[in-house]
Structure formats: structure tokens, C-alpha cells
Amino acid sequence: MKPTWLIVLTIAVAAGCAAPDIRIGSKRDVEGEILGVMFAQLAQSTGASVEYQRLGGTEIVWQALISGDIDAYPEYTGTLTRQIFSRRDIQTEDQLRQVLAEYGIRMSKPLGFNNTYAIGMQESVAEKLKIRKISDLRQHPDLKFGFTNEFLGRADGWQQIKAAYKLPQQNVIGMQHAAAYQALLSGDIAATDLYSTDPDIRQFHLRVLQDDLEVFPQYKAVLLYRQELQDRHPRAIEAMLRLEGRISEEEIIEMNRRRKIDREPPRVITSQFLERELGIRIGDSTRQIVNSLIRNAAIHLYLVAISLMAAIVLAIPLGIAAARRPALGQTVLAVVGILQTVPSLALLVFMIPLLAYISSRTGVRLPGTGNLPAILALFLYSLLPIVRNTYVGLHEIPVSLRESAQALGLPAGARLWLIELPLATRTILAGIKTAAVINVGTATIGALVGAGGFGQPILTGLNLNDSSMVFWQGALPAACLALIVQGIFEIIERAVVPKGLRLSTKV
Amino acid sequence: MLFLEEISKKYGTTAALRPTTLEVPPRQTLVLIGPSGCGKSTLLRIIIGLVRSDSGAVFFENERLTADNVLQLRRRMGYVIQDGGLFPHLSARDNVTLMARYLKRDAGWIENRLLELAQLTQFPADALERYPVQLSGGQRQRVSLMRALMLDPDLLLLDEPLGALDPIIRSELQRDLKQIFRTLGKTVVLVTHDMGEAGYLGDQIVLMRDGEVVQQGTLAELVQQPANDFVTSFINAQRSPLESIHAKDASP
Numbered sequence: 001m002k003p004t005w006l007i008v009l010t011i012a013v014a015a016g017c018a019a020p021d022i023r024i025g026s027k028r029d030v031e032g033e034i035l036g037v038m039f040a041q042l043a044q045s046t047g048a049s050v051e052y053q054r055l056g057g058t059e060i061v062w063q064a065l066i067s068g069d070i071d072a073y074p075e076y077t078g079t080l081t082r083q084i085f086s087r088r089d090i091q092t093e094d095q096l097r098q099v100l101a102e103y104g105i106r107m108s109k110p111l112g113f114n115n116t117y118a119i120g121m122q123e124s125v126a127e128k129l130k131i132r133k134i135s136d137l138r139q140h141p142d143l144k145f146g147f148t149n150e151f152l153g154r155a156d157g158w159q160q161i162k163a164a165y166k167l168p169q170q171n172v173i174g175m176q177h178a179a180a181y182q183a184l185l186s187g188d189i190a191a192t193d194l195y196s197t198d199p200d201i202r203q204f205h206l207r208v209l210q211d212d213l214e215v216f217p218q219y220k221a222v223l224l225y226r227q228e229l230q231d232r233h234p235r236a237i238e239a240m241l242r243l244e245g246r247i248s249e250e251e252i253i254e255m256n257r258r259r260k261i262d263r264e265p266p267r268v269i270t271s272q273f274l275e276r277e278l279g280i281r282i283g284d285s286t287r288q289i290v291n292s293l294i295r296n297a298a299i300h301l302y303l304v305a306i307s308l309m310a311a312i313v314l315a316i317p318l319g320i321a322a323a324r325r326p327a328l329g330q331t332v333l334a335v336v337g338i339l340q341t342v343p344s345l346a347l348l349v350f351m352i353p354l355l356a357y358i359s360s361r362t363g364v365r366l367p368g369t370g371n372l373p374a375i376l377a378l379f380l381y382s383l384l385p386i387v388r389n390t391y392v393g394l395h396e397i398p399v400s401l402r403e404s405a406q407a408l409g410l411p412a413g414a415r416l417w418l419i420e421l422p423l424a425t426r427t428i429l430a431g432i433k434t435a436a437v438i439n440v441g442t443a444t445i446g447a448l449v450g451a452g453g454f455g456q457p458i459l460t461g462l463n464l465n466d467s468s469m470v471f472w473q474g475a476l477p478a479a480c481l482a483l484i485v486q487g488i489f490e491i492i493e494r495a496v497v498p499k500g501l502r503l504s505t506k507v
Numbered sequence: 508m509l510f511l512e513e514i515s516k517k518y519g520t521t522a523a524l525r526p527t528t529l530e531v532p533p534r535q536t537l538v539l540i541g542p543s544g545c546g547k548s549t550l551l552r553i554i555i556g557l558v559r560s561d562s563g564a565v566f567f568e569n570e571r572l573t574a575d576n577v578l579q580l581r582r583r584m585g586y587v588i589q590d591g592g593l594f595p596h597l598s599a600r601d602n603v604t605l606m607a608r609y610l611k612r613d614a615g616w617i618e619n620r621l622l623e624l625a626q627l628t629q630f631p632a633d634a635l636e637r638y639p640v641q642l643s644g645g646q647r648q649r650v651s652l653m654r655a656l657m658l659d660p661d662l663l664l665l666d667e668p669l670g671a672l673d674p675i676i677r678s679e680l681q682r683d684l685k686q687i688f689r690t691l692g693k694t695v696v697l698v699t700h701d702m703g704e705a706g707y708l709g710d711q712i713v714l715m716r717d718g719e720v721v722q723q724g725t726l727a728e729l730v731q732q733p734a735n736d737f738v739t740s741f742i743n744a745q746r747s748p749l750e751s752i753h754a755k756d757a758s759p
């Protein structure tokens with residue numbers, strides 16, 4: 001049948017377009033995002049289709065990399081040696097590369113900056129006291145310090161600094177990071193600990209004291225990528241590695257500041273940097289926008305098509321059963337009706353524990369994120385319009401026609417197939433159309449569980465405060481898609497609804 | 508041929524049909540007549556098994572109608588209702604041939620039979636591809652009759668087949684029906700509420716009231732030896748106004 005064909009084609013196209021060539025990940029923090037976006041843009045500039053995702057903390061992103069869920073992400077050398085490989089005694093960069101190679105992972109040269117612990121003072125105070133290096137602090141034993149509790153507690157924090165530099169200060173208190181800045185500005189404390197690329201350094205005019213004895217561990221930013229990516233997309237790797245040694249502390253602090261304090265969209269910040277520093281014009285090229293539109297449309301259609309087909313397969317027999325047995329019918333209609341009243345978001349979120357429960361009971365691993373929960377929620381959502389319309393379509397067939405079919409001597413199955421379903425096609429199809437159009441709209445929330453589609457640019461745009469992205473790449477195309485789906489169904493209707501029935505409504 | 512033994516039917520508390528026994532002789536046309544709601548359709552629907560009687564039995568050529576044989580027996584009956592009951596999604600041709608195709612009859616046989624019936628019912632062969640909405644009321648009844656006759660049934664059941672037609676088409680079809688019944692020599696049970704039609708088409712007339720048979724006989728018997736006042740008043744109520752004008756003209 002023609003519609004079946006269309007659906008099969010849609011899925012084939014969706015499956016083809018849906019998988020990007022390269023997946024770049026990053027941690028959730030501002031700096032991770034800036035670097036991740038930058039690498040994604042560089043890879044994309046070679047013509048590859050690239051997906052960028054902000055994931056969770058170190059452990060999650062690392063696992064995603066070695067399992068192949070992502071192909072590359074920015075990391076710090078210190079995190080690798082002290083956290084991920086804390087059991088291995090890694091001293092040199094070469095050793096680190098060897099260990100990484102065991103996992104099939106490669107590491108770029110350092111990108112330039114070092115994001116480590118640092119000691120900061122108010123610029124004016126430091127200038128007056130002529131303090132530039134941490135060792136200068138030795139000349140001022142009366143200064144009061146306020147450190148974060150973490151810094152005070154860690155073996156490589158205050159304890160190490162104090163011992164290495166033989167610092168004499170006794171007046172050291174623990175406090176929250178934000179409170180420490182306030183105390184610093186009001187003069188209550190003279191110095192606090194901070195990350196060396198924290199944009200607050202700019203914001204509050206702080207001076208980062210030089211670690212002249214190199215006591216703090218090195219947290220040099222690097223790119224980690226899967227070895228096989230080198231074979232698959234050597235040009236993308238080449239493009240990404242152009243960032244090696246190109247990002248200074250000043251520059252990353254400024255980019256972090258624009259993102260964190262000014263809340264600029266990351267793409268704007270990174271595009272400007274890439275153009276200035278590497279002479280690469282990024283600006284979302286029309287082709288990239290079109291590519292991502294096509295990809296999102298394909299994923300979106302995929303979610304809708306799969307859930308809709310599953311719903312059709314279940315809902316039409318349910319509707320038939322409901323029409324045949326009135327008592328059963330009432331129950332079925334009530335149940336699918338209740339499903340429809342659950343807010344779509346709640347239904348989607350409920351899928352996560354449900355899938356986890358099913359996984360635990362059956363031993364089949366069902367992921368609580370990605371396509372599956374979204375498709376499941378859309379499937380449940382599609383049931384009502386189809387069941388109801390199948391029921392109504394069969395129910396509203398005039399008794400005289402039903403009896404005429406019986407009087408001919410047709411058995412029940414043949415009556416259903418030859419007479420009743422054809423007479424109900426228009427109504428059933430209208431139910432499927434309603435379900436499909438609702439699905440296109442509802443599928444946008446699938447992005448919340450990582451299903452992709454037009455919800456993705458909406459979500460990303462909201463995250464990035466980029467309302468033009470929300471509208472032009474998410475909301476508007478989703479609305480257009482709904483209209484297109486509606487149009488497609490009108491064509492299907494012409495093909496499927498028997499001619500004799502179409503004639504009768506023209507009168 | 509067809510024998511109804513003590514059949515009855517109740518809907519809730521209203522008795523649509525009180526225990527009724529009726530014999531339909533072969534190759535004759537039996538007309539059921541009576542006021543609206545008197546149980547004519549119910550009787551017909553019990554015969555073809557659309558409704559199951561509460562009591563009694565239907566014997567079709569000495570075979571008792573049961574849930575098990577109803578599909579088989581129906582294929583030996585033809586059923587035509589007031590608005591034709593044609594399936595709107597099928598063309599005239601497909602309506603007529605539906606059952607034969609379902610039974611996998613030979614395509615050539617089907618085509619011959621179709622054209623034969625079109626000729627018999629005076630249905631234009633070039634209108635066979637039309638859908639029911641594209642046909643006039645009279646044409647729809649002709650198609651419905653063709654559908655009922657397709658498998659050459661032994662028994663024809665017609666429930667007010669001309670009820671919805673305007674007078675000219677109606678009398679034209681009455682003539683054609685009479686011709687067809689005579690040609691085919693089938694056993695026919697026809698429902699009408701028009702005494703003229705009953706007299707014109709029926710060999711036997713069964714007059715019913717409130718789910719009961721009041722009198723059975725020819726038109727002449729009903730007029731000349733009415734069983735009770737109801738028979739007389741029913742017949743008189745149906746006298747055409749033209750007749751009374753003729754009556755006046757005749758008087759001095």
C-alpha cells in the first residue's frame with residue numbers, strides 16, 4: 001500500500017540522516033562548553049556533520065568517550081593523572097599518552113592555558129604591598145586569608161602551599177567561594193583561592209599570584225579523541241588540533257567572562273575567537289544550518305513515525321474490539337482517555353523509572369534516555385485519537401448497511417474487512433492524522449531526554465539564551481513539519497479513502 | 508418452502524411479534540401489510556436470521572434455521588431493504604458481485620450473470636461503474652435487487668423496496684417487479700404498507716396488527732370476507748381519493 005511505502009521511506013531517510021559523523025562532548029561547566037563548541041565548529045568547518053552535547057561530570061564524559069558514545073571532548077591533564085588514573089603513577093606527558101592509548105584514546109598537545117588552583121588578591125592591595133608571586137606572601141605574616149573548605153582540606157591545597165613556600169600566616173579561615181570574594185573586596189581578607197581561569201578574576205579586578213615554585217599541579221587543557229576518529233575523519237582531527245597552544249589564560253578568562261557574566265551565546269564568542277586566532281570564518285554557514293535542520297527534521301520524523309506506527313498497530317484492533325464489545329469498549333476508551341490527560345512532560349519523565357523497572361525485571365537493558373522513552377511516551381499519547389476514531393468510525397456505520405452485509409451471508413471477518421473498515425477509513429485516518437500532528441508538537445519535548453529532533457535547538461537555544469535559535473531552528477520548523485504532516489495525510493486520504501465515500505461528501 | 512412455527516419477539520416489554528405461525532408456499536409472492544410498527548420487518552429479519560426469535564423456529568426448505576447454518580442459508584436468500592442498503596464505497600458492479608467474488612465464483616460466470624441481471628432489472632449496463640451516490644433512487648433499488656438475485660436464491664425477501672420512491676418511478680418499478688417475479692418464478696416475501704401494491708404484486712396477502720396476523724388471503728377475500736372491522740377500515744383507509752371522485756361521478 002502507498003502509505004506504508006511512504007513511512008518506510010521516511011524511516012530510511014531518518015536513519016540515514018540521523019547519525020552525525022562526529023560527536024563532540026564536554027562537561028557541563030562554562031569552560032567545557034566554550035571548548036566543546038569550539039572543537040565542534042572546527043570539525044564542522046571541514047564539512048563533517050557534527051553533534052555537540054554538554055554531558056555531566058568528569059566520570060560521565062570519560063565513560064562516554066571510551067564507550068564510543070562521543071568521539072572527543074576537552075579535558076585537563078591534572079584531572080587525568082589525579083582523578084581518572086589516580087591509581088597509576090603517571091609522571092610525564094609521555095606516560096599519560098601511553099596509558100590513554102591502552103583505551104584507544106589519543107591526546108592533543110596542551111591548548112595553552114593551565115586551569116589550576118591559584119591564590120588571588122585584590123589588584124590594588126597586591127600592588128600596594130608589591131606582591132606578585134606566592135613567595136612574596138612570606139614578607140607579610142599578618143595577612144588574613146579566607147579559603148574554600150575544599151582548598152583547606154585537600155592535601156594538594158593549602159597544606160602543600162604552606163609547607164612548600166613556608167608561609168607564616170596563622171589567621172586562616174574557611175568560607176564559601178562567593179563569600180570569600182565579598183570578604184576580599186571589603187578588605188576582610190587579603191587573599192583567597194580560585195581557579196586560574198575563573199572569569200571572576202576579571203570581574204572583581206583580582207591579581208593571580210604567580211606559583212613561582214610550581215607547587216600547584218598542572219591542569220593543562222587538552223583534547224581527548226578516539227583513535228579510530230583519526231582514520232574516519234582525519235581532516236576534522238587536523239582542524240581541531242589547530243587549537244594546540246593557541247588559547248592563553250587571558251583569552252580563556254575573557255571567553256569565560258563573556259559567557260558567564262555577559263551571558264553571550266557561546267557560538268558568538270567562539271566564532272570570533274576562531275576567526276581572530278586561526279582565520280577560520282565559522283559563522284553558522286547556511287549549509288550547516290540546513291544540514292542541522294534536515295538532521296533534526298529526520299530525527300523528529302523518525303520519533304513520530306515509529307511511535308505512530310506502533311500506535312496504529314495496537315490502537316486499530318483495540319478500537320475494533322471496543323466497537324464489537326460495548327462493555328470492553330467503555331473500559332478501553334476510559335484508559336486511553338486517561339493516558340491523554342497526563343501532561344506530556346509528566347508522561348515523558350515517568351518513562352524513565354518505568355523503563356528502569358522493566359529493565360530490572362526482565363534483564364533487558366532499556367535506556368532511560370534517548371529515543372526509547374520519547375517514542376514510548378509519544379506512542380501512548382497517540383493511542384486515544386486512533387482508538388476513539390476507530391471505535392466511532394465503526395459505530396457510526398448505519399445499521400442498514402451492517403445488516404445488508406450480514407444478509408448477504410458474509411462471515412464476520414469478511415464483513416469487517418470488506419465493508420466496515422472501508423466505510424470507517426475516513427474517520428480512522430482522521431484519528432491517525434490527529435495523532436500524527438499532536439505527535440509532531442509533543443516530540444519537541446523528547447529533547448529533554450536526549451531524543452533530539454527540533455526540541456534540541458529549542459533546548460539549546462534556551463540554555464544559551466539564544467532566542468533566534470529557539471525560533472528559527474526549533475519552533476518554526478516544528479510548526480512547518482506539523483503542517484507538512486497534515487498535508488501528507490491529505491494526500492494519503494485521497495489514496496486510501498474509497499472513491500464512493502469521497503464523492504458522497506462533495507454533494 | 509418456508510415455514511414459520513410459533514415465532515415471537517419481544518424488545519424489552521413491547522412485543523414486536525406475538526407467536527405467529529405462517530407458511531409461505533413455493534413460487535408465490537406473499538405480501539406482508541399492516542400499519543407501521545406492526546412487526547413486518549421483524550418477521551422478515553427473523554427469516555433471514557438478522558434477529559433471533561425468542562421462541563419458535565424457522566424452517567427453510569425443511570431445514571431448521573440455526574446459528575450454525577445461518578450463513579449458508581442466507582446465501583440462498585436475497586434481501587432488499589427500503590433505501591437499498593448499497594455499500595457506498597463500492598460501485599454498482601462491485602455491490603452486485605461482492606458475494607460471488609467472495610465465494611470465488613468464476614469471473615466469466617460473474618460477468619455473464621451481471622449483464623443478464625442488468626437486462627432483467629432494466630438497469631443500464633454503462634451505469635454499472637457508478638457509485639451509489641451517483642445513482643437515482645429507482646436505479647439504486649434495481650442494483651439492490653440485482654445484488655439480491657446474484658447467487659440465484661430460492662427465496663427473495665423485500666422490505667418496502669419501493670417505499671422511498673416517487674409515484675411515477677414507483678409504479679414503473681412495480682410493473683418491472685411483477686414481470687421479474689413472473690419470469691423467475693421465485694418464492695417472494697414482500698413487505699409494503701400500500702394495499703394497492705399488495706394487491707398488484709401479491710398472490711397472498713397477510714394483514715398484520717400489533718405483532719399478530721389478522722387475516723391471510725387474496726385481496727378479494729380480504730375485501731369480501733373481512734375477518735373483522737380492522738380489516739375493513741384498513742382497506743378503506745387506503746382507498747385512493749381518485750376512487751371516491753369516480754364514485755361521485757357515478758352517482759346520479
Ligand SMILES: Nc1ncnc2c1ncn2[C@@H]1O[C@H](COP(=O)(O)OP(=O)(O)O)[C@@H](O)[C@H]1O
Nearest residue numbers: 518521522523542543544545546547548549550
Ligand atoms: N431493535 C429494536 N429495538 C427495540 N424495538 C424495536 C426494534 N426493532 C423494532 N422494534 C419495535 O418492534 C415493533 C415492530 O417493529 P417493525 O418490525 O420494524 O415494524 P414494521 O416494520 O411493521 O413497521 C415496533 O414497535 C418497533 O418499535
Ligand SMILES: [Mg+2]
Nearest residue numbers: 547548549666
Ligand atoms: Mg418496517
